[in-house]
Amino acid sequence: MFQTIEFKTPSVVFGMDTVLRIGKEAKRLGGHRALIVTGPRVKAAGVLEKALSGLKAESLEVDVIVEERDTPEPATSVVEEVADFARQGCFDMIVGIGGGSILDVAKMASALLTNPGKTKDYFGKEKVPLRGKPTIIVPTTSGTGAEVTKHAIFLDREANVKKAVASTNLLPDVAIVDPLLTLTCPPRVTAAAGIDAFFHAVEPFLSRMANPITDALALKAISLITRWLGPAVADGENLDARYHMALGSVTAGFVLNNSGTSLVHAMAYPVGGEYHTPHGITLTVLALSCFDALRSAKQERLVQIADAMGEPVDGLPSREAADLALVAMRHLMKSVDLPVCLEEAGITDRSRIQAWAVEAHKEQRLLSRSARILSVEDIAKIYTKAFTDWGQDR
Ligand SMILES: [Fe+2]
Secondary structure, three states, X not given: OOOOOOOOOOEEEEOOOHHHHHHHHHHHOOOOEEEEEEOHHHHHOOHHHHHHHHHHHOOOEEEEEEXXXXXXXXXXXXXXXXXXXXXXXXXXXXXXXXXXXXXXXXHHHHHHOOOOOOHHHHOEEXXXXXXXXXXXXXXXXXXXXXXXXXXXXXXXXXXXXXXXXEOHHHOOOEEEEOHHHHOOOOHHHHHHHHHHHHHHHHHHHOOOOOOHHHHHXXXXXXXXXHHHHHHHHHOOOOHHHHHHHHHHHHHHHHHHHXXXXXXXXXXXXXXXXXXXXXXXXXXXXXXXXXXXXXXXXXXXXXXXXXXXXXXXXXXXXXXXXXXXHHHHHHHHHHXXXXXXXXXXXXXXXXXXXXXXXXXXXXXXXXXXXXXXXXXXXXXXXXXXXXXXXXXXXX
């Protein structure tokens, strides 16, 4: 089969202390007045100082807006606040420094500087008509891939559901991925963000949107994250672990941006919107039952995943080898204390299954990529199985 492949990415600078190059990148993009959007933890960790000194060394005028938030996903009102501040201050560049939520706010605020209306007008696929002001995106966690993606996720407070803006015009201009900025990321955030990156590689690899370029990147990211997530959670100052997790995360981000997530992320939206569980944890509690449901369609690919995770697949019947992928994923999640089913995350109300299934089924942007076509009833069955641990008898 001859595929037509489009591969999109911002310009990426990866490596230790690359944040110091932020001023040069800002100048290259023609920036004069930069607004840094960041969170309180980043300010406290001293990361901000490095970025400020880099920008000031190139004579940029800089101001900083520190965003607090009360849910894992930011409300859209935060984006509008930042955009208003940037408009009033005549900033010509937005710099996002932080975890995925802050980065999403920075990306969307930049878009609102050149596009009319509010964030909610742009929920869905390719609704943002114009590129925003230039953006430099600097992650301080290894996981979301937001630095190299066209997506921004927000909580729609009216519907209490997470919603996505997915537009090519949201793609940042420059991503600076400096593993040293992740050293102070706490263990629980390291685990939840790192496993999110893992699924950004696994889900597209198992979907209809897979292509040879994203497949190669996905298998590399799966290997890196399997090998280095545990050490990064165990000792946040392990430089090898932080370096390789940052590499795995941005590599998975390329896969996410070009082949997209599917079933697990679609099913996570209603649960995350209702319980405000961290994104990575909403994924871990659903992933095994989702991948089990895809086994009939993608058994050979599960074998490749098991192999990339270091499992001994040679000589095994594919059914058994595919099983090893799920066993290895469960082990990876358990090894960093992440819950592997809804009950383990304290979610026990089964009366919500039907409502979640209806909501998840509406996420056709994601579900249309699924290797298996799923009805509302199929999705309800997957939720039901996700309440209990898939691997408890194994
Ligand atoms: Fe994700």
